[in-house]
Every structure is written in C-alpha cells, then in structure tokens.
Amino acid sequence: MNTTPTPAPRIRKNLPGFRKPGRFWLALILFLFLGGLLALRLTILAELPSVDDLESRLVRPTTRILDRNGRLLYEVLDPNAGKQIDLAADAAPGSRYGIAGIPDACVQATLATEDSRFFWHPGVDPLAIGRALWQNWRADGAIVSGASTLTQQLARSVLMEPEERYVQSYDRKLREAVLALQLELRYSKAELLRLYLNQTYYGNFAFGLEAAAQNFFAKPGAQLSRAECALLTGLIQYPTGYNPFADPETAKNRQLTVLRLMADAGFITQAESDQIAAEPLRYRSQLFAIEAPHFVMYIQDQLVRAVGVDRLRDGGLEVRTTLDLGLQRQAQAAVTRRLAQLNCLPQGQKKGTSGQTECDPGTEVAGNSAVARNGGAIVLDAASGEILAMVGSPDYFDESNQGNVNAVLSQRQPGSAIKPLTYAAALDPEWSRQAGVEPLTAASILADLPTAFPGGRGTAVAANGSFGDSGAYRPENYDLRYHGPVTVREALANSYNIPAVKVLQRIGVTTLQSIASAAGIGSFTGEYGLALTLGGGEVSLLDLTAAYGVFPSGGYRLEPKGILDIGYLASSVQSSLPKYPIPNIQSPTVISPATAFLITDILSDPIARLPAFGEGSVVELPFPAAAKTGTTTDWRDNWTVGFSSQRLVGVWVGNADNSPMVGVTGIDGAGPIWRDIMLAAHPTAPPAFTRPATVAEVTICAPSGLLPTQECPRLRRENFIAGTEPTRPDDQFVRVAIDRATGQLADAETPAARISERVYWNLGPEYADWMKSQGIPVLDIGYFVGNTSPPNTQYPIPNTPPLTITSPTPNSAYALHPGVPAERQRLPVRGYASGGVWHSLRLLVDGEVIAQAEKATAVESWWQLASGPHRFWLEGEQNAGGPTERTEVISIVVE
Numbered sequence: 099m100n101t102t103p104t105p106a107p108r109i110r111k112n113l114p115g116f117r118k119p120g121r122f123w124l125a126l127i128l129f130l131f132l133g134g135l136l137a138l139r140l141t142i143l144a145e146l147p148s149v150d151d152l153e154s155r156l157v158r159p160t161t162r163i164l165d166r167n168g169r170l171l172y173e174v175l176d177p178n179a180g181k182q183i184d185l186a187a188d189a190a191p192g193s194r195y196g197i198a199g200i201p202d203a204c205v206q207a208t209l210a211t212e213d214s215r216f217f218w219h220p221g222v223d224p225l226a227i228g229r230a231l232w233q234n235w236r237a238d239g240a241i242v243s244g245a246s247t248l249t250q251q252l253a254r255s256v257l258m259e260p261e262e263r264y265v266q267s268y269d270r271k272l273r274e275a276v277l278a279l280q281l282e283l284r285y286s287k288a289e290l291l292r293l294y295l296n297q298t299y300y301g302n303f304a305f306g307l308e309a310a311a312q313n314f315f316a317k318p319g320a321q322l323s324r325a326e327c328a329l330l331t332g333l334i335q336y337p338t339g340y341n342p343f344a345d346p347e348t349a350k351n352r353q354l355t356v357l358r359l360m361a362d363a364g365f366i367t368q369a370e371s372d373q374i375a376a377e378p379l380r381y382r383s384q385l386f387a388i389e390a391p392h393f394v395m396y397i398q399d400q401l402v403r404a405v406g407v408d409r410l411r412d413g414g415l416e417v418r419t420t421l422d423l424g425l426q427r428q429a430q431a432a433v434t435r436r437l438a439q440l441n442c443l444p445q446g447q448k449k450g451t452s453g454q455t456e457c458d459p460g461t462e463v464a465g466n467s468a469v470a471r472n473g474g475a476i477v478l479d480a481a482s483g484e485i486l487a488m489v490g491s492p493d494y495f496d497e498s499n500q501g502n503v504n505a506v507l508s509q510r511q512p513g514s515a516i517k518p519l520t521y522a523a524a525l526d527p528e529w530s531r532q533a534g535v536e537p538l539t540a541a542s543i544l545a546d547l548p549t550a551f552p553g554g555r556g557t558a559v560a561a562n563g564s565f566g567d568s569g570a571y572r573p574e575n576y577d578l579r580y581h582g583p584v585t586v587r588e589a590l591a592n593s594y595n596i597p598a599v600k601v602l603q604r605i606g607v608t609t610l611q612s613i614a615s616a617a618g619i620g621s622f623t624g625e626y627g628l629a630l631t632l633g634g635g636e637v638s639l640l641d642l643t644a645a646y647g648v649f650p651s652g653g654y655r656l657e658p659k660g661i662l663d664i665g666y667l668a669s670s671v672q673s674s675l676p677k678y679p680i681p682n683i684q685s686p687t688v689i690s691p692a693t694a695f696l697i698t699d700i701l702s703d704p705i706a707r708l709p710a711f712g713e714g715s716v717v718e719l720p721f722p723a724a725a726k727t728g729t730t731t732d733w734r735d736n737w738t739v740g741f742s743s744q745r746l747v748g749v750w751v752g753n754a755d756n757s758p759m760v761g762v763t764g765i766d767g768a769g770p771i772w773r774d775i776m777l778a779a780h781p782t783a784p785p786a787f788t789r790p791a792t793v794a795e796v797t798i799c800a801p802s803g804l805l806p807t808q809e810c811p812r813l814r815r816e817n818f819i820a821g822t823e824p825t826r827p828d829d830q831f832v833r834v835a836i837d838r839a840t841g842q843l844a845d846a847e848t849p850a851a852r853i854s855e856r857v858y859w860n861l862g863p864e865y866a867d868w869m870k871s872q873g874i875p876v877l878d879i880g881y882f883v884g885n886t887s888p889p890n891t892q893y894p895i896p897n898t899p900p901l902t903i904t905s906p907t908p909n910s911a912y913a914l915h916p917g918v919p920a921e922r923q924r925l926p927v928r929g930y931a932s933g934g935v936w937h938s939l940r941l942l943v944d945g946e947v948i949a950q951a952e953k954a955t956a957v958e959s960w961w962q963l964a965s966g967p968h969r970f971w972l973e974g975e976q977n978a979g980g981p982t983e984r985t986e987v988i989s990i991v992v993e
Contacts, residue, residue: 146273146276146277150284152252152256152257152281152284152293159413159414160173160174160413160414161173161174161410161413161414161415161416161417162174162415162416162417163394163397163417163419164416164417164418164419165389165390165418165419165421165422165423165426166418166419166420166421166422166484166662167422167423168418169389169423170389171388171389171390171393171394171419171421171423172303172387172388172389172391172394173387174303174413195288195291197288197291197292197295199308199318199319199320200291200292200295200307200319200320201319201320201322201324201327203322203323203324203327203328204295204307204319204322204327204330204331205291205295206327206360206363206365206366207324207327207328207330207331207356207360207365208248208291208294208295208331208334209248209363209365210356210359210360210362210363210365211331211332211334211335211356211359211360212248212251212331212334213247213248214359214363215247216247216248216249216287216291217287219247220279220282221247221249221250221275221278221279221281221282222247222249222250222275222278222279223247226247246274247278248290248291248294249278249281249282249290249294250274250275250277250278251294252278252281252290252293252294252297253274253277253278253281254274254277254408255297255407255408255411256293256297257277258270258273258274258277295307296308297411298334299334299337299407299410299411300313300314300330300333300334300337301333301337301338301340301341301398301399302314302337302341302343302395302398303394303395303398305411307319307330310330310333311326311330314326314329314330314342314343314381315380315381316497323377324366324374324377325353325374325375325377325379326379328353328356328357328360328374329342329349329350329352329353329356329379331356332349332352332353332355332356333349333352335352336352337402337407338398338399338402338403340352341395341399342379342381343381343395343502343503343504344399344503344504344507344508345507345508345509346381346503350379353375353379354375357371357374357375358371380497381500381502381503388494389423389426390421390423390426390430390487390488391490391494391502392488392489392490392491392494392502392504392506393419393421393426393485393487393488393490393660395504396488396504396506396507396660397417397419397660397661398410400660400661401415401417401661401664404661404664404680405664414666415664415665415666416664416665416666417661417663417664417665418661418662418663418664418665419485419660419661419662420479420484420485420486420659420660420661420662421485421486421487421488421660422486422487425477425486425487425778425779426486426487426488426489428487428774428775428778429475429477429487429489429775429778430489430492432475432771432774432775432778433473433474433475433489433491433492433749433771434492434493435774436473436770436771436774437470437471437472437473437492437751437771439770440470440751440762440766440767441469441470441471469753469757469759469760470736470751470752470753470759470762470767471492471499471753471754472491472492472499472500472501472503472505472751472752472753472754473489473491473492473505473749473750473751473752473768473771474489474490474491474504474505474506474508474639474749474750475487475488475489475506475639475747475748475749475750475771475772475775476488476489476506476639476640476643476746476747476748477745477746477747477775477779478643478644478647478656478658478745478746478747479744479745479746480647480650480651480656480741480742480743480744480745480746481651481744482659483644483647483656483657483658483659484659484660484662485658485659485660486745486779487775487779488504488506488640489506490502490503490504490505490506490507491503491504491505491754499753499754500754500755501754503754505639505750505752505754506638506639506640506750507638507639507640508638508639508754509621509636509637509638510636510637510638510639510734510735510750510752511633511634511635511636511730511734511735512633512635512636512637512642512728512735512737513632513633513727513728513729513730513735513736513737514576514593514595514598514632514633514726514727514728514729515633515642515726515727515728515737515738515739516610516614516630516631516632516633516635516637516642516728517590517593517598517631517632517726518590518646518649518697518701518726519610519613519614519617519645520598520601520602520605520610520631521538521586521589521590521598521601521697521700522613522648522649522689522693522694522697523605523609523610523613523689524537524538524586524601524604524605525537525538525539525540525586525693525696525697525819526689526690526693527690527693527819527821527822528689528690529605529609529613529689530605532609533604533605533606533609533911534909534911534991535604535605535909535910536909537819537822538586538601538604539586539803539816539818539819539822539823539824540585540586540587540696540699540700540816540817540818541585541586541587541798541803541804541816541818541824542585542586542803543583543584543585543802543803544583544584544585544586544589544597544600544601545582545583545596545597545600545864545865546575546580546581546582546583546584546589546594546596546597547580547582547596547864547865547868548572548580548596549572549573549596549599549600550570550571550572550926551570551571551572551573551599551603551628552570552571552912552923552924552925552926552963570924571599571627571628571629573595573596573599573628573629573632574595574596575594575595575596576593576595576710576729577710580596580868581594581709582861582865582868582869582872583801583802583861583865584597585800585803586601586700587700587703587706587816588706588709589601590697590700590701591700591701591703591706591707591710592706592707592709592710592711593710593726593727595632598631598632599628599629599631599632600907601631602628602630602631603628603907603910603912604907604910606911606913607626607627607628607630607913610622610630610631611623611626611630613688613689614637614645616655616686616688617644617645617647617648617655617688618641618644618645618647618655618656618657619637619641619642619645620641621635621636621637621638621641622635622637633728633730633735639737639748639749639750640658640748642737642739642748643739643746643747643748644656644657644658644746646726646739646740646741646746646748647741647746648688648689648694649694649697649698649701649724649741650694650698650724650741650742650743650744650746650787651685651694652691652694652695652790653687653688653689653690653691653693653694654685654686654687654688655685655686655687655688656685656746657683657685659680661680662680663680664680690792690819691790691792692790692792692793692819692820693819695787695788695789695790695793695817696793696817696819697724698724698741698787699787699817701724701725701726701740702722702723702724702725702787704718711765715765715769716765716769716770716772716773717738717740717765717769717772717773719742719773719776719777720783721742721780721783721784722742722743722784722786722787723740723741723742723776724740724741724742724787725738725739725740725741725772726738726739726740727763727765727768727769729762729763729767732758733758733759733760733762734752734753734756734757734758734759735750735752736750736751736752736759736762736763736767736768737749737750737751737768738767738768738769738771738772739772740772740776742776742780742784743784743785743786743787743788744780744784744785745776745779745780745784747772747775747776747779748772749768749769749771749772749775750768751767751768751771789817792819792820793817793818793819793820794817794818794819794820794823795815795816795817795818796815796816796818796823796824797813797814797815797816798813798814798815798816798824799812799813799828799830799831800812800813800814801830801831801859802828802829802830802831803816803824804824804826804827804828804829804830805824805825805826805827805828806827806828807827807828807831808833809828809831809832809833809857810828810831811831811857829860830859830860830861831857831858831859831860832857832858832860833855833856833857834855834856834857834858835848835853835854835855836853836854836855836856837852837853838852838853838854839852858875858876859874859875862902862904863904863930863956864904864928899985900931900976900983901929901930901931901939901972901973901974901983901984901985902929902930902931902972902985903927903928903929903941903970903971903972903985903988904928904929904930905925905926905927905928905958906925906926906927906970906988906990907988907990908988908989908990909989909990910990910991911990911991911992911993912925912963912990912991912992912993913992913993914963914965914992914993920962920963921962923962923963924960924961924962924963925960925961925962925963926958926959926960926961927941927943927948927949927958927959927960927961927970928956928957928958929941929956929957929958929972929985930955930956930957931954931955931956931974931976935953935954935955936953936954936955936974936975936976937952937953937974937975937976937977937978937980938950938951938952938974938975939951939952939954939956939957939972939973939974940957940972940973940974941957941958941959941970941971941972942970942971942972942973943961943968943969943970944968944969945969948961957972963992964992965992965993966991966992967989967990967991967992968989968990968991968992969987969988969989970987970988970989970990971984971985971986971987971988972984972985973985
C-alpha cells in the first residue's frame with residue numbers, strides 16, 4: 099500500500115486572483131498618505147522657517163522716531179537688550195513654573211487669559227481647534243476664531259515673515275501649527291513661556307514683561323504685584339486700546355476681566371480676585387532719553403495701526419513725524435512756567451495743606467492758590483491737521499502727579515468750550531433745515547432771563563445750573579446775572595449759558611451730537627440733556643481742538659496727523675524698499691464756509707466779548723485770532739481753545755486725579771498758556787481770516803438785530819449769510835406821546851402844550867421784571883394799544899397782535915427721558931393779551947383747554963409732555979359776547 103502523503107496543491111501567490119485584499123489597501127493608503135505629506139511639504143510647508151533660528155531672530159535693529167526736521171525724538175533700541183529674563187533652569191525660590199525673575203501671578207494671568215491648557219497640549223490645542231472650526235462653520239466659512247496657543251503665537255510673531263503673519267487662511271494656520279509642534283520638541287514648557295513673555299508687546303514700546311514692568315511701574319518684573327501682573331497681561335490683547343496712560347478706566351476694566359479669568363481657571367479664589375481688584379495701581383515711568391515723551395507714545399499707537407505690532411517689533415524703521423521740536427520745547431516751557439505761577443504762594447504767605455510751595459524770588463504770581471498740578475497743550479496746522487506740538491503734562495517723569503498720563507488724550511468735560519458747535523448748527527442753513535427750524539443769524543435776539551427747561555436733565559450732571567423738584571433744568575450764567583435781550587454774537591462771545599441752552603433746545607440735543615461727530619468728536623454717544631452744550635459730555639483735548647478746525651478751514655473736518663512718512667534705516671537690509679504709504683484722508687464738509695466765517699468772526703471779536711473778558715484780555719493777540727474758554731462748575735477742568743488762519747492751539751488745565759482746583763477759569767488758568775503758545779507758533783503774523791462771498795455785511799439796529807429806524811438808539815454793522823439778512827424794520831423802539839403833567843400816555847383830551855415825545859424799548863411782558871431791575875422804563879402796551887383815539891396821526895399805534903403766545907417756542911423738539919418720572923417732565927405754556935383786561939382767555943393744546951382765565955391780561959399753565967406732534971394756541975374774547983380772537987398755531991414735537 100502506498101502510504102506516501104499526497105502533496106498539497108501549490109497556490110500561485112503572484113496571480114491577481116489569489117492576492118490578499120487587506121495588504122493592498124494598506125499599501126495604497128500608506129502610499130497616498132506619504133504622497134500627501136510630500137505634496138504638503140512641497141507646497142504649503144515649503145520653505146518653513148527653522149526653529150533653530152528662534153533666538154537669533156529675537157535680536158532686532160533699532161527704530162528711530164524723528165521730528166519733521168529730522169531731529170531725534172526717541173530711539174527704540176533692541177527691546178531685549180539688557181532686559182532678557184534669565185533662562186536659568188533653577189527658578190526663584192517658591193516659583194512653580196521654573197522661570198526666574200517672573201512672578202507666578204504673571205504666568206498665571208497670562209495662561210488664564212491667553213492659553214489655559216498650555217501645559218496639557220503639545221503646542222496645538224485640539225479642543226480649541228474644534229471650537230474654532232465650529233465657530234467658523236457657523237460663520238459661513240469665514241475665519242472668526244483662530245484657536246492659537248501661546249506656542250503658535252510665538253511661532254507666528256518670531257519665525258514667520260511680516261507679510262505672512264496676518265494672512266487669514268487655513269494654510270497659514272497649518273504652517274503655524276507645524277512650527278509650534280517643532281518648538282515644543284525643541285524647547286521645554288518653561289523655556290517657551292520665558293520666550294513668549296520676553297517678546298510680547300505690551301504697548302508704549304515695551305516688548306517683553308521686564309520692559310513693561312519698568313515702563314509702566316518703574317520696577318523689575320520680579321517685584322510686580324498680582325494686581326500689576328493682571329493689568330499688564332490685559333494689555334497683550336489690545337495694547338493701544340487698553341493703555342493706562344491714555345485711558346486708565348478702560349485699563350482697569352480690562353484688569354478686572356483678567357482677574358475673573360484667573361478665578362475661573364482656579365489660580366485664585368473669588369475673594370482673592372476682589373482683594374486684588376481693590377489694590378491701587380500707581381503708574382510710573384522711568385527716566386530715559388526721550389524728547390516729547392507723550393507725543394512719542396502717541397506715535398507708537400499710530401505706528402501699530404500703520405504697520406502692525408510684529409513689524410514694529412522687527413525694528414529697522416525710521417519714522418519722520420509732524421512734530422516741530424523747537425515749538426514743542428516752547429510749548430512745554432509755557433505749560434510748566436504758567437502752572438508754577440498758578441500754584442506757588444507769594445513770599446512769606448503761610449503754606450496750606452495742598453502741597454504748594456513758596457514762589458521763587460521774582461516769580462510772577464497768578465494771584466490765587468490754584469492747586470492745578472497738571473496741564474496739556476496741542477498745536478495743529480490749520481490746513482493739514484499735522485500735530486506740531488503735544489504736551490501731555492508739565493513733567494512726564496513726575497510720579498507724584500501722574501505725569502505720564504497724557505492730558506491731550508484724556509476724556510474731560512469741556513465746559514463752555516463746546517458752545518461754538520451748538521451755535522454753528524443753529525446758524526448753518528443745512529443743519530437748521532435738518533433740525534426743522536429756521537437758521538439763526540449773528541443778530542438774532544435770545545432772551546437771557548431766568549428759565550426752567552423741563553426734561554433737560556438727560557444723563558448729564560447739572561452743568562452751571564440746577565434741577566428743581568419738578569425735574570426742570572435751571573441753568574445759570576457764570577456771573578450769576580441775567581442780561582436780558584442779547585444777540586447771538588453777544589451770547590457766544592461772552593459765553594452766556596442760558597441763551598446757549600435755549601439754542602440747543604431749539605435745534606435739539608441730537609443735532610449737537612451729530613455735528614460734533616461730523617467734526618471728529620466721537621465721545622458724545624450717551625443719552626444727554628440740554629446740559630450738553632455747557633459741557634455735560636466728555637471729550638479729549640485733541641478731538642476738541644481738531645473739531646475747531648472746521649472754522650479756519652472753511653467748514654471742512656480736520657483730521658489730526660502725527661506721521662509724515664515711515665521708511666527704513668539706511669543700515670537695514672530693507673533700506674531699498676519703498677516707504678510705507680501714509681493715506682491722505684478725504685476731509686468731508688461739516689458746515690458751510692459762511693457759517694465757519696460767522697463763528698470765527700464772533701470768537702475773534704474783542705468788542706463783543708468786552709462785558710465778560712474786559713479790555714486787553716489774554717486771548718487778544720497782535721494778530722487776528724479766535725478763542726473760546728471753558729470751565730466746569732466744580733473747577734475740575736479749565737480750557738482755552740482757539741486758532742488763527744494757520745494754527746489751532748488747545749490748552750487744558752486741571753489735575754490728573756480729577757481733584758478740583760481753586761477758582762481757576764479759562765482766563766487765568768489755560769488762557770495765559772494758550773497766549774504764550776499762540777505767540778510761539780506764529781513767528782510772523784498770519785493772514786487775516788477771509789470773508790466768503792456768501793457773507794453780506796448789513797447795517798442793523800444793534801439792540802434788536804432788525805433794520806434801523808429813526809427811533810433806534812444805536813447802529814452797527816453785522817455779517818449775515820446771504821439770504822438771511824433782516825427785511826423787517828425795527829419795531830422794538832416805539833415813539834409815543836406823553837402827558838408831561840401826568841407822565842402817562844397822552845390822549846385826545848391832553849393839551850398840545852403838555853405833550854412830549856418819548857421813545858420806549860418795547861420788549862414785551864416777559865422782559866418786564868428784567869427791565870425794572872435795570873431801571874429801564876416799561877411801556878404800558880395794553881393801555882396804549884387800547885387807546886383808540888390818539889392825539890394825532892403822527893403817533894401811530896404799534897402793530898401789536900391782540901393775543902400772543904410766548905411759550906413754547908415754535909418748531910421746537912423735546913425728548914422724553916426714561917429716567918425721569920413722567921409727572922416731572924412738563925412744559926410751561928404762557929400767553930398774554932394786548933389792550934387791557936380781556937373777558938376770557940384760554941390756552942389750548944391739540945384742541946383741549948388746559949388753562950382758562952377770566953377778567954385777565956395773561957394766562958399760563960404747565961403741560962405734561964406726551965410723545966408725538968402737538969399744536970398750541972391762545973384764544974379769547976376781549977368783551978362778553980364779542981368775537982373770539984386766536985393766535986397762530988405753535989407746533990412742537992415730543993420724541
């Protein structure tokens with residue numbers, strides 16, 4: 099028997115029908131994966147920077163900041179020179195993160211704010227990537243979230259070229275992620291933290307935590323408190339916007355956000371967060387070689403906007419600014435000298451408790467104990483907006499008075515310095531048309547009388563006035579007097595408050611907000627009342643001075659400009675590249691040239707401002723110049739802003755800590771500084787202001803603003819926008835016949851020998867009390883008009899309507915304020931009758947009687963504001979059963 103086993107059949111493995119499918123697909127997938135990697139390496143990851151170059155890239159060339167004539171203001175040296183944090187492996191005693199010289203609180207604040215999972219990811223955070231992809235998908239594919247870790251930020255800012263850093267694409271994010279992974283393999287977490295904290299930009303040319311600690315707090319980084327660490331960390335996200343020197347309040351709010359994130363991350367408790375938030379922050383600056391320090395720090399913000407933080411960090415730039423260093427030094431000297439005169443005490447006078455010192459022998463003393471420690475000044479070219487000088491404080495390095503806070507950029511209440519914009523809107527035909535009222539003229543009469551403005555509170559404090567129990571706003575003039583009928587020219591030139599509030603009531607608060615915004619003031623965004631025209635809002639000195647630029651420019655908005663050009667140092671490898679373009683901003687028209695001239699003409703009129711300023715005041719210069727002062731009620735802010743045809747100069751005086759001064763006005767505080775700087779800014783006299791062809795000069799009756807008659811006691815010339823000239827003869831001054839024996843009006847029975855003529859100033863009943871207080875004879879219009887038989891026709895009866903409604907003002911707009919009880923938002927409604935006592939008088943609103951009087955000459959009442967348009971009129975009968983007389987309808991709107 100054959101026992102040999104039968105051999106198994108041989109399988110031909112090389113035949114396709116006998117191939118194992120798993121190995122094929124595995125090989126195919128491996129091939130495609132490797133091919134994809136190769137393609138990725140040859141395309142997206144091509145020419146990826148080497149992580150070995152990281153530390154060599156931290157050494158950067160200098161950047162030079164120059165004035166307009168090439169004189170050095172500041173040289174930004176290598177930001178890491180002398181400020182490199184020790185990379186020693188041994189940390190400071192008690193440190194948890196292995197980084198010498200850096201407080202744990204600074205590390206924790208950075209991690210909580212920028213990368214809370216830093217120690218748990220390999221350089222790329224999958225959770226953050228997933229969240230970012232979801233957010234981007236919901237935004238229709240737009241990149242709205244980047245999910246960058248600290249390591250990715252380091253890779254982007256140091257290893258990538260400037261032109262790639264800000265590209266919003268997934269390709270750039272992939273290259274950044276690969277670099278981050280390589281950095282994590284090359285460096286430890288502690289080393290990466292050290293590198294990140296040593297190159298991050300904190301603002302004010304401070305690159306790295308050590309430089310920031312020295313710049314903002316004048317101390318080594320190792321000595322930073324938890325509160326200071328939180329503040330500095332908050333700057334990383336938006337260094338220019340959170341700059342504590344420019345906006346301490348915003349910086350403080352950002353610090354509170356960082357503390358909340360630290361508590362959320364478990365680094366501190368909520369109780370510790372509250373305790374740290376309560377710690378005071380003392381911003382200080384170190385002494386270093388710099389000219390015009392506030393301006394240089396302002397320029398660094400402009401540079402960040404122009405070229406970006408990373409390009410600024412790379413160095414090698416040469417920045418030619420608009421500053422005139424010679425004028426800057428003169429302006430700085432004027433601020434320092436005049437403040438010293440305000441604050442020092444005369445020789446031998448007893449010192450107070452406000453830190454004042456005795457004046458040096460021979461020092462001119464201003465005459466009061468002002469306690470005004472800070473001041474700022476700005477000089478702009480009236481044609482281009484170029485900043486020629488910027489003084490942010492008397493001494494940038496004065497720690498005791500927060501000298502490094504830039505007063506030119508700080509938000510402050512402007513007082514009456516905002517009034518020119520109110521009057522500009524009221525005089526300008528287009529702004530008046532938008533407000534639904536006829537434009538005023540420089541000769542229009544305004545009643546400077548005691549007035550209560552219902553609902554005038556807004557959210558602003560009572561500026562130069564008070565609020566009564568009814569919620570009505572009762573402004574007062576600076577001199578606490580009432581001046582009766584004043585022209586717009588007199589009201590603005592003398593800065594009377596009550597007329598200014600009436601003008602704002604006429605055009606509406608929103609109109610002032612709109613014209614201010616159009617002129618470059620973007621801070622009037624809240625809900626305001628009528629006190630806005632007296633300084634109830636806040637504005638920076640730079641913005642207010644630039645807004646005045648609409649006047650010498652002929653109505654165009656003036657944009658402040660600080661940089662002429664940005665190039666590269668001759669020693670830089672990029673020196674052959676073209677300079678960065680500085681865009682020319684198109685200046686929109688804000689007001690008409692005629693309106694701009696009228697405001698300029700009023701503010702430069704030394705005669706018109708005599709009652710308030712006197713003769714030879716500090717704002718009078720040996721060449722044509724316009725000026726406006728402003729002082730807040732509580733003496734915290736003091737302004738003088740003005741201009742010639744070539745230069746604009748703004749000055750603020752006060753205290754950086756917002757403490758009040760003692761009796762300092764725009765005349766004796768900011769005024770002398772403004773005068774000194776204006777003279778320095780004009781080595782030769784500038785040309786006079788140019789009158790546009792659209793402005794006509796007309797002779798008028800000075801007290802009434804109407805065309806002169808034989809009875810008008812005083813004439814003058816006035817400028818009018820073409821088409822707004824007066825066409826009606828004066829009717830305020832009336833010639834009447836008087837019985838010399840009785841002093842009463844003559845009648846048909848008065849013998850001719852006893853009749854004499856007298857001219858009366860007929861202002862109307864609302865002026866009666868003021869006229870009596872001034873000793874001005876008041877004409878009994880009711881008796882005179884009721885006399886139907888004058889002695890002869892040479893004494894005509896004035897054309898006085900039988901009924902007159904004096905309040906509200908026609909075509910006015912009012913606003914209901916949600917924060918004031920409805921019953922306190924009321925409007926006075928008044929009217930009077932001519933020709934003696936009337937049988938019946940009635941005030942009506944929308945056809946309903948709100949007040950009625952019998953046997954009366956006048957009637958008044960309060961009407962509660964209600965939303966919508968409304969119609970007012972006065973009607974009545976002079977005799978029982980007689981015809982009903984009625985006034986014209988007065989229309990208003992309540993918003």
